[in-house]
Amino acid sequence: MAAIPVLGASRFECVFEAASRTVLEGTALPAFLARQRWFGGKARPVARVRVFDGGPLQPPLTPFLAIADVQFTDGGTERYALPLTVLAEPEISALLTNRPTAAIAWIDAEGGRLLTDALADDNACRGLLAAIDARRQFGFIEGSVVSVRDAGSVVGSPLTDIPVRRSGAEQSNSSVIFGRTSILKIYRRLEPGPHPELELGRYLRNVGFADVPAVLGSMEYTTGLESSALAVLHALVPDSADGWEHALEHVGQYYARVGSAPTGLARSLIPAGTLLELPHHHLAPAAREPIGAYLEAAHTLGHQTAALHLALARATEEALAPQPITRDDVLTVVEDSRARASRGLSLLAARAPLLAGYTADRAHALLALQPALLARLDVLATTRLTATKTRCHQDYHLGQLLWTGTRYALLDFEGEPTRSLADRRRKRSPLTDVAGMLRSYSYAAWSGLFAWSRAHRAHALERAPWATLWETAATAAFLSSYFADTHGASFIPADHTQLAALLELLMIDKACYELEYELNNRPDWLPVPIEGLLRLVR
Numbered sequence: 334m335a336a337i338p339v340l341g342a343s344r345f346e347c348v349f350e351a352a353s354r355t356v357l358e359g360t361a362l363p364a365f366l367a368r369q370r371w372f373g374g375k376a377r378p379v380a381r382v383r384v385f386d387g388g389p390l391q392p393p394l395t396p397f398l399a400i401a402d403v404q405f406t407d408g409g410t411e412r413y414a415l416p417l418t419v420l421a422e423p424e425i426s427a428l429l430t431n432r433p434t435a436a437i438a439w440i441d442a443e444g445g446r447l448l449t450d451a452l453a454d455d456n457a458c459r460g461l462l463a464a465i466d467a468r469r470q471f472g473f474i475e476g477s478v479v480s481v482r483d484a485g486s487v488v489g490s491p492l493t494d495i496p497v498r499r500s501g502a503e504q505s506n507s508s509v510i511f512g513r514t515s516i517l518k519i520y521r522r523l524e525p526g527p528h529p530e531l532e533l534g535r536y537l538r539n540v541g542f543a544d545v546p547a548v549l550g551s552m553e554y555t556t557g558l559e560s561s562a563l564a565v566l567h568a569l570v571p572d573s574a575d576g577w578e579h580a581l582e583h584v585g586q587y588y589a590r591v592g593s594a595p596t597g598l599a600r601s602l603i604p605a606g607t608l609l610e611l612p613h614h615h616l617a618p619a620a621r622e623p624i625g626a627y628l629e630a631a632h633t634l635g636h637q638t639a640a641l642h643l644a645l646a647r648a649t650e651e652a653l654a655p656q657p658i659t660r661d662d663v664l665t666v667v668e669d670s671r672a673r674a675s676r677g678l679s680l681l682a683a684r685a686p687l688l689a690g691y692t693a694d695r696a697h698a699l700l701a702l703q704p705a706l707l708a709r710l711d712v713l714a715t716t717r718l719t720a721t722k723t724r725c726h727q728d729y730h731l732g733q734l735l736w737t738g739t740r741y742a743l744l745d746f747e748g749e750p751t752r753s754l755a756d757r758r759r760k761r762s763p764l765t766d767v768a769g770m771l772r773s774y775s776y777a778a779w780s781g782l783f784a785w786s787r788a789h790r791a792h793a794l795e796r797a798p799w800a801t802l803w804e805t806a807a808t809a810a811f812l813s814s815y816f817a818d819t820h821g822a823s824f825i826p827a828d829h830t831q832l833a834a835l836l837e838l839l840m841i842d843k844a845c846y847e848l849e850y851e852l853n854n855r856p857d858w859l860p861v862p863i864e865g866l867l868r869l870v871r
Contacts, residue, residue: 335364337361337436337437337438337439337447338356338360338361338364338438338439339356339438339439339441339442340353340356340357340361340438340439340440340441340448341353341356341441341442342440342441343441344440345397345419345440345446345448348440348448349384349387354384356438357384357437357438358381358382358383358384359381359382361437361438361448362382362384362401362415362437363379363382365434365436365437365450366379366382366403366413367379368434369434369521370504371504371505371506371507371521371522372413372521373411373505373522373750373751374403374405374411377405377406377407377409378405378406378407379403379404379405379406380404380405380406381403381404382401382402382403382404383401383402383404384399384400384401385400385401385402385412385475386399386400386473386474386475386476386554386556387399387400387473387474388471388472388473388474388478389471390460390461390463390464390471390478391460391461391463391464391466391467391471395418395460396416396417396418396451396457396458396460396461396464397416397417397418397451398414398415398416398417398471398473398478398554398563399414399415399416399417400412400413400414400415400473400475400476400523400554401413401415411522412522412523412524412561413521413522413523414519414520414521414522414523414554414563415450416450416451416452416457416461416519417437417448417449417450417451418448418449418450418451418454418456418457418460419440419446419447419448419449420446420447420449420454421445421446421447422445424454425447428447428449428453428454432453435449435450435452435453436448436449437449437450452499452507452509452519455497456493458497458509458511458517459492459493459495459497459511461509461517461519461564462487462488462492462495462511462515462517462566463488463492464478464480464552465480465481465482465487465517465549465550465551465552465564465566466480466482466486466487466488466550467480468480468481468482468550475556476554476555476556476557477554477555478552478553478554478555478563479552479553479555479560480550480551480552481550481551481552481553482549482550483535483547483548483549483550483551484547484549484550487514487515487549487550487566489514490512495511495512496511496512497509497510497511498510500516504750505521505522505750506518506519506520506521506747506750507519507521510569511569512569513569513571514568514569515549515566515567515568515569516546516566516567516569517564517565517566518530518564518565518566518567519563519564520561520562520563520564520565520747522750523554523561523562523563524561524753524754525559525560525561525754526559526560526561526754526755526758527562527652527758528562528565528747528754529724529727529746529747529748529754529757529758530562530565530745530746530747531548531551531562531565532652532653532724532758533545533645533653533724533746534546534547534548534565534567534746535548536645536648536650536653537641537644537645540644540647542640542641542644544637544640544641544740544741544742544743545742545743545744545746546567546568546569546570546742546744547567547568548565548566548567549566549567549568550565550566551563551564551565551566552564570735570737570742572737572738573735573736573737573738573742574735574736575732575734575735575736576731576732576733576734576735576736576741577730577731577732577734577773577777579630579731579734579736580627580731580774580777581777581780581781581784583624583625583626583627583630584627584777584778584780584781584782584803585781585784585785586625587623587624587625587627587781587799587803588781588782588784588785588799589785590622590623590625591623591799593791594799596795596796596797596798596799598619599798599799599801599802600798602616602617602619602620602802603620603798603801603802603805604616604805604806604809607833608771608808608812608833608836608837608840609812609816609829609832609833609836611805611808611809611812611813612809612812612813612816612817613813614809616628616806616809620802620806621806624803624806624807627807628806628807628810629810630736630741631774631807631808631810631811632810632811632813632814633739633740633741633814634734634741634770634811635810635811635812635813635814635815635818636814636815636818637740637741637743638729638766638767638770638811638815639814639815639817639818639819640818641725641726641743641766642723642725642763642766642819642822642824643818643819643822645723645724645725645763646721646723646763646822646823646824648723648724652724652758653723653724655721655722655723655760655823655824656721656722656723656760657720657721657722658718658720658721658722658762660717662722662761662762663713663714663716663718663838664714666838666839666842667710667711667713667714667838669842670710670838670841670842670845671707671710673842673845673846673848673849674703674706674707674710674841674845674848675707676849677845677848677849677852678699678700678703678706678848680849680852680853681696681699681700681848681852681859682700684696684852684856685697685700688859690792690794691792691794691795691797691860692794692859692860692863695860695863695864695867696859696863698867699863699866699867699870702866702867702870702871705870706841706866706870709837709841709870710838710841713834713837713838713841716831716834716835716838717831718826718831718834718835719826719827719828719831720762720823720824720825720826720831720835721823721824722760722761722762722824723760723761723763723824724758724760725760725761725762725763725765725766726743726746726748726766726769727748727749727757727761727765727766728745728747728748728749728750728769729765729766729767729769729770729773730769730770730772730773730776731770731773731774731776731777732773733745762824762835762839763824764824764825764835764836764839765839767812767815767836767839768836768839768840768842768843769843770811771808771811771812771840772840772843772844772847772865774804774807774808774811775804775861775864775865776861777803777804777807778800778801778803778804778807779800779804779858779860779861779864781800781803782796782797782799782800783857794860797860797864801864837869840865840869841866841869841870844862844865844866844869845862845866847861847862847865848862848863848866
């Protein structure tokens, strides 16, 4: 890491004045932001960082909240929440050893005080919890922070005694876990408007849907004209396992059981038929036994997902109430899919000479089907759908679940972080969530296969039918309970042909997104979306 800048301030209050502010905004904050996983503008040159507003939160463990506008050379601007604190020794040495990327700048040339990200300091994190518990408004110069407590005190014990740890799943936000009771998520990028995670989380608990963790409190930043969500505090789901890790554990056991069994056996056990026909197939004992208890977990998740969608479909408030799917809704998905497919397949064609073996063969097979894929999207664009759209999860996959031993807790209703807040609040077919989960089962099957093959020095792609068998069986278990529970719901087209077309369109859209993502980020994973698209097009 580069040398830490020196602000040359006599005290913390002078950090935002004169020459110190120039160093902070011109050098320290741009360098700090570039190191953070949650900073969404790393691929764009930063022209300037300007601290727009800020102020202290709840004493005695007082973190300072800065509101910073990041201006890019392309003309765009993004607003970020920066919880800050100042450390002295011995905390400085501990931070520079364990969390060096959290350091922002030395306050003075003597190096006795260090300005850092507040979420790297336990006491500052406790101060954020105390701010929510205070249930009050903190006035700044341009705006204010309003804290909301949904129930009783969220502290529960002496503040300084509360254990603090950080979540390892840092993405576009930052999360801090307090003991065994609560988890605080800080929304780093601020956008004005109601936040879907707060909207849907509160609505679902209010209507008695218990499979989402309770919202305990929140904070928002408001200028009087507009408000942006800053943070949400959820009840912690103790003694639970990440849904993705839970799936990988089971899929690993599955590959250990099938071992080096012939792929011909796997092919003979794969249920045939379309996605809508799969729930009606009886899985052979020879397939059911090696997959084991995970089939019941997938079946349970189908029930829970159906209950989620039915609860959302009962909403009457304008922002949540169901609406008919329009022709424009269908055309929007088709146009997005066509654009993704064109970009992804063009890039795949350019990379094809670098591919080898099974991946190269399957890539060429998919490229040969490009006209068929685009023609299929054209046909789907003309499909007339008689169904409703609702609010839904929109970023539904195994990593958004916690397995409690008997069922799942459903998390992170904020939508796909790369989309705008307005887009994440749009109503869509709930089958968007279904498509996301089915593709997640595909990723689990292949991830397990890759891990097994590395451990046994085997060629993963030669064992592909076993991955297809696991994915197909999990898909059938999930869909059987989901469609049984949602039969007759307004968001499920009553016409079988319409239902098949809608699910196919959403699956293609998701797989096209995955193809583009893997080409740009994880080329070794290309077989997963390629296989998915080949099956869908054929």
